[in-house]
Amino acid sequence: MVIGRSNRPKSSEITPEKVYISRREFIGASTAAIALSGAGASALKKDWLTNKQIVRSSLLAAESITPIEYVTSYNNFYEFGSDKDDPSNYAREMRIDPWSIEIEGEVGKPGKLGIEDILTNLDLEERIYRHRCVEAWSLVVPWIGVPVKKLLDRFEPTGHAKFVEFTTLYRPSEMRGQRSFFSGIKWPYVEGLRLDEAYHPLAIFGVGMYGKVLPNQNGAPLRLVVPWKYGFKSIKSIVKIRLTRHRPRTTWNILQPREYGFYANVNPMVDHPRWSQRTERRLPGSLRGPNRIETKMFNGYAEEVASLYGSMDLRKNY
């Protein structure tokens, strides 16, 4: 079994029990047809996850994994409504099979491919990451996915490509939040990264979690996971990927530019205009209290990603 890839000693060398169990579940699940459970998860007709070689390369967060029932029932996925339990209640209305993703822009091989074809011959990896929302709550999630670079390289980005733009599904008939008069967001949801950020080894396309395929409310069937940034950068249910020369205009930045920037790196020293980012509530909380912890620079991934930003002023480029 592969242990954590960082050779810096972590504060806890002991694999939390939940990590160990989820790995065992994984081994069992990968050799049989996966029965999907959990609120809102829908069974895919094509079990393309089953035959994948799971490389258990994990980046141990040295904290405990959030129990799955919270991760699948507490979501910000405004396409289904703005309450935290709206996605788990309504995301089942979204059909994720068939699903194709369009790759366009500064690439040598643009095209529109079915998700099974995009993932052919790509080894899936398990990554245990912290997930920090801009609202100052956080989780620890064992994602399954592929590095963004490995997937994008197949489409041969040209020398002009400087940024990647991602777009979420727009299908108001199945996403009731998009039909709502009060949604406030101009659909579809768009996010983006600088190319070097997208190519960083930590950035993955997520296709599963907790040893199973992604539930709808968590961004099925394919989403982005960029753990050193606020959660709204980790766009869900992607249908289009565009390589661009110019910085893409992203949804939250358009909606509230003073509050949500393009970079959105987790930074305890740069507050949101209306609340502090110095601490976060690690979920689940309980009646005894919110389990408040100090927020770490780049969500604790500073050693891995700080070099991406060099001497950039992170207060200006929030």
Add this chain to the structure above:
Amino acid sequence: MLFRGSVLYNWIGLFVFLACLTPIFVLTYDVYRELDMPGTVFGADPPEEIVHYLGKWAIRLLLATLALSPLSRLFKWPHLIAWRRVFGLFAFCYAVAHFLAYVTLLVEFDMTSFIGDFVKRPYITAGLLALACMIPLALTSTRGWQRRLGPNWRRLHRLVYVGGVFGCVHLLWLSKGSYAEAVLYSLILATLLGERIVMFSLRARGRQ
């Protein structure tokens, strides 16, 4: 006796009193269930849910209080006015409960960070100001104080409008993602305040 002369001393009164207490009954029941089976009632963030629930009812009852005078004018029901104290005091009680829940469930007890966060979260200041506006109103809500203060009582109790505004600002400032609820309450408040402005300017013009 406390209730004998009060508007609550009949079946309607009892019904209204129990209705205003219902959110507390529901919350108590939910807390009991949560203690029994953690994680099943309030979702991933019980402190946030509980604090928000109490605050929501505080502002709803405040808006209900402010709606009584316009409604009594609209439907020509003078006896509605007498209910203002009941609803106002309940709004105050929920606001206090909301504040206490916030202090016990959400605040860190590290003093330096408490001050720092206080400064960095203006929505908390707005909330405290809203509560501060309501305290003198609750304390002077009795008939004894009404007599003691005379014409100044009416002037003091105009603080309820200020409290309402701070309450809505508090909610607008802390809304993450969806503003719908905050905007709704603000619009209702604006309507209730607007009605008074219109009323009183018409009356003033009428007297000229």
